[in-house]
Amino acid sequence: MAANQDSERLKREAARRALDLVEPGMRLGLGTGTTARHFVDLLGEKVAQGLKVRCVATSEATLAQAKGLNIPMTTLDDMPELDLTVDGADEVDPELRLIKGGGGALLREKIVAAASLSMAVIADASKAVARLGAFPLPVEVVPFGLVSTRRHIEKALEGLGAPGELVLRGGPKPFVTDGGHFILDCRLGAIADPERLAAALSVIPGVVEHGLFIGYARVAFIAGADAVRTLGRL
Numbered sequence: 001m002a003a004n005q006d007s008e009r010l011k012r013e014a015a016r017r018a019l020d021l022v023e024p025g026m027r028l029g030l031g032t033g034t035t036a037r038h039f040v041d042l043l044g045e046k047v048a049q050g051l052k053v054r055c056v057a058t059s060e061a062t063l064a065q066a067k068g069l070n071i072p073m074t075t076l077d078d079m080p081e082l083d084l085t086v087d088g089a090d091e092v093d094p095e096l097r098l099i100k101g102g103g104g105a106l107l108r109e110k111i112v113a114a115a116s117l118s119m120a121v122i123a124d125a126s127k128a129v130a131r132l133g134a135f136p137l138p139v140e141v142v143p144f145g146l147v148s149t150r151r152h153i154e155k156a157l158e159g160l161g162a163p164g165e166l167v168l169r170g171g172p173k174p175f176v177t178d179g180g181h182f183i184l185d186c187r188l189g190a191i192a193d194p195e196r197l198a199a200a201l202s203v204i205p206g207v208v209e210h211g212l213f214i215g216y217a218r219v220a221f222i223a224g225a226d227a228v229r230t231l232g233r234l
């Protein structure tokens with residue numbers, strides 16, 4: 001319980017640092033997850049104090065939270081370019097490569113990140129890793145042809161010399177993403193070459209998106225017990 005409270009405090013500290021990047025009039029992407037939730041909460045306080053921003057959410061859950069806080073929301077179709085997206089991550093490496101999708105929102109998160117001029121990652125120190133892959137890599141797939149798609153992913157992993165165990169999220173009652181897809185969590189242990197893996201996964205029919213975010217994050221605020229560390233810069 002105490003450890004959980006501490007972790008929430010660190011997430012909020014990281015979120016507070018990202019809030020400093022927000023300027024009046026900005027077009028913002030709002031991430032998903034327990035860390036991003038703190039950012040949306042803090043942004044809601046600023047909006048209540050008069051800050052003017054317009055935002056796009058990366059999930060139905062974030063949209064509901066933001067609307068509840070009276071944060072002005074729109075769609076990516078109405079506002080296709082964003083100034084800044086603030087989002088959490090499951091893992092962050094020193095080159096600001098990320099694993100995302102632990103909460104199942106990777107597809108919209110990546111679309112929103114790609115529409116943003118900058119992306120800031122907020123995380124507690126447990127997410128900072130020397131090498132990606134201890135966290136199972138989420139791969140979003142269409143339900144049609146699941147078994148076949150799964151085999152192709154396994155073959156691709158073997159071809160890279162990195163066989164892994166694939167687990168359908170939710171098991172017999174599969175987890176369904178906001179886009180109506182399933183998620184295969186790939187237990188890899190470590191990812192030797194994230195760029196090669198990303199390229200290999202991207203060309204498999206049936207794979208909608210994978211949780212490797214490479215070249216999106218410009219800055220990360222990593223909250224540890226004593227201080228918030230900044231990786232990169234805007």
Ligand SMILES: O=C[C@H](O)[C@H](O)[C@H](O)COP(=O)(O)O
Pocket residue numbers: 031032033034035036087088089090099100101102103104105106109
């Ligand atoms: O799909 C979910 C997202 O990628 C989250 O941003 C990620 O899983 C981190 O979530 P949390 O802040 O809850 O650890």
